[in-house]
Amino acid sequence: MADERTRLKRFTPVHRLWHLGLILNFMILSVTGIAWMFFETPWGRGLANLFGGYSNTLQIHRIAGLVLLAGLALHLIYLLTRIDWKDFPRSLLGPETLVFQLVDVKGFIGHLGWVFGINKLPRFDRWSWWEKFDYWAVWWGLMIVGITGLMLYDPVLTSDYMPGWMLNVALWVHRIEAVLAMGHIFTIHFTVEHWRPSSFPFNAAMFDGTMDLEEAKHEHPEWVARLDKEGRLGEALATPPPVPLRILYFVFGYSIITLGVFLLVFAIANAALLTLF
Amino acid sequence: MSIGRMIFSLLWALLVVPPAIGQAADASGEMAGTGYFRDQDTVPGSLRFYSQLPGGEGKLWGMGPGKPKIRRSSFKQDAHEGVANFGPEVRCKKCHIPQTKDLHYLRMGITCIQCHRSQPVAGVYHYYSPLNPIRRHAYVCAKCHEGATPSFASYMVHEPNPIASATRNSFPLLYYAVWIMLILAVGVFLFFLPYTALWWIREFFAKLKGRSSHGR
Numbered sequence: 352m353a354d355e356r357t358r359l360k361r362f363t364p365v366h367r368l369w370h371l372g373l374i375l376n377f378m379i380l381s382v383t384g385i386a387w388m389f390f391e392t393p394w395g396r397g398l399a400n401l402f403g404g405y406s407n408t409l410q411i412h413r414i415a416g417l418v419l420l421a422g423l424a425l426h427l428i429y430l431l432t433r434i435d436w437k438d439f440p441r442s443l444l445g446p447e448t449l450v451f452q453l454v455d456v457k458g459f460i461g462h463l464g465w466v467f468g469i470n471k472l473p474r475f476d477r478w479s480w481w482e483k484f485d486y487w488a489v490w491w492g493l494m495i496v497g498i499t500g501l502m503l504y505d506p507v508l509t510s511d512y513m514p515g516w517m518l519n520v521a522l523w524v525h526r527i528e529a530v531l532a533m534g535h536i537f538t539i540h541f542t543v544e545h546w547r548p549s550s551f552p553f554n555a556a557m558f559d560g561t562m563d564l565e566e567a568k569h570e571h572p573e574w575v576a577r578l579d580k581e582g583r584l585g586e587a588l589a590t591p592p593p594v595p596l597r598i599l600y601f602v603f604g605y606s607i608i609t610l611g612v613f614l615l616v617f618a619i620a621n622a623a624l625l626t627l628f
Numbered sequence: 629m630s631i632g633r634m635i636f637s638l639l640w641a642l643l644v645v646p647p648a649i650g651q652a653a654d655a656s657g658e659m660a661g662t663g664y665f666r667d668q669d670t671v672p673g674s675l676r677f678y679s680q681l682p683g684g685e686g687k688l689w690g691m692g693p694g695k696p697k698i699r700r701s702s703f704k705q706d707a708h709e710g711v712a713n714f715g716p717e718v719r720c721k722k723c724h725i726p727q728t729k730d731l732h733y734l735r736m737g738i739t740c741i742q743c744h745r746s747q748p749v750a751g752v753y754h755y756y757s758p759l760n761p762i763r764r765h766a767y768v769c770a771k772c773h774e775g776a777t778p779s780f781a782s783y784m785v786h787e788p789n790p791i792a793s794a795t796r797n798s799f800p801l802l803y804y805a806v807w808i809m810l811i812l813a814v815g816v817f818l819f820f821l822p823y824t825a826l827w828w829i830r831e832f833f834a835k836l837k838g839r840s841s842h843g844r
Contacts, residue, residue: 463823465830466827506780507776510782510783513779515779515780515781515783516692516693516782516784516799517692520801520802523790523802523806524806527806530813531809531812531816534813535817535820538821539820539821539824542824543824543827547827548828548831548832548834
């Protein structure tokens, strides 16, 4: 059996669950949001009709938004339980956390140099700079769309606490941040995680929770070396997931990727038909 | 007719009618209101209905739509009085194209006349206009938005183009917020799209050369 343990544990079941919940919510919000945004176009109307028309689409968008914000609140509580308070705030640093540190600046510069062929690929530890960026991007993105989304949830109630014209501002900020988030996920995130030659066609690490040990030795050599040095490499190894699960991850992942690319392509194709300015 | 009643009628004719006579009030019930409905028409005890713009003229709140330049026609009973080529058969869209590019018109299919009311269209600052800010929220907004307050009614239905330079003066917060968000979004794409493309190419050629998958 020892020979089969070729995978390195990377994400806990809780991590994977967060990501899965985020995917489902994000896609519901994307489809309903785009359907709403493009409602004047036949394509947008068609999308909205899948959800039962304009009002229902909006209602689903609102509910999914609340669920996502509830998820964010739960995630915050989860984070608070994960922090080692005895050693706080020093425990926030180190290679196991997602907090940006000096090493990430070095990692970024080193990676940039590697892209241009100037130096070798930096030896990343458990989290590379772009993985940390992806994590925190969700935070700031959700803060912006979340706050503006809550403002737009009940405009009459909101205007009790601030001038009604703040809704003009909130709607535009909500839109732009949503376009930024979708554009980033459907192009950059998909490319970096799945379409790079080293990950193509599909990187199931976030679904399966493990990554190939040989791959980890290239992508995260410092992590593997550290685990080995600390004598924890053995316990961190896992067997590959069973074939049916691998098929499930692939089919699910590519359904989401296809949906994302579909939204992106048709949104760009229909952008000229939008009449809001 | 009693003497008291005659005196009352005389006083009414002298003091009350003249200010309104030039404005030819619509006789329909809703138009004949005093405008000071807030003290009478809302549910007692629900304090929020009485609040005007919350926050007053603070720093942030001062960045809202400024005091608009109000045209003289906005005070007229017939806003189109004296407009050349205007007639009841002319479609609003013929002249008011920018006013058709907003969510109310495009998404909800609300027609001009549903808010601006029947012909002749009154200027929004006309004393009896349903769109006069003093009663706009109750007479217009609340038709769909239950519980609309004066604060709510300060939402700009015909909002300006947020990135146009004129908006910096007319609605500074919208202008700056949208520009900051656009710079953030465009900045992220300008950086990450070429970066990701170069990254992909680098890995591709590293793989072609048969070295390890990460080009080392």
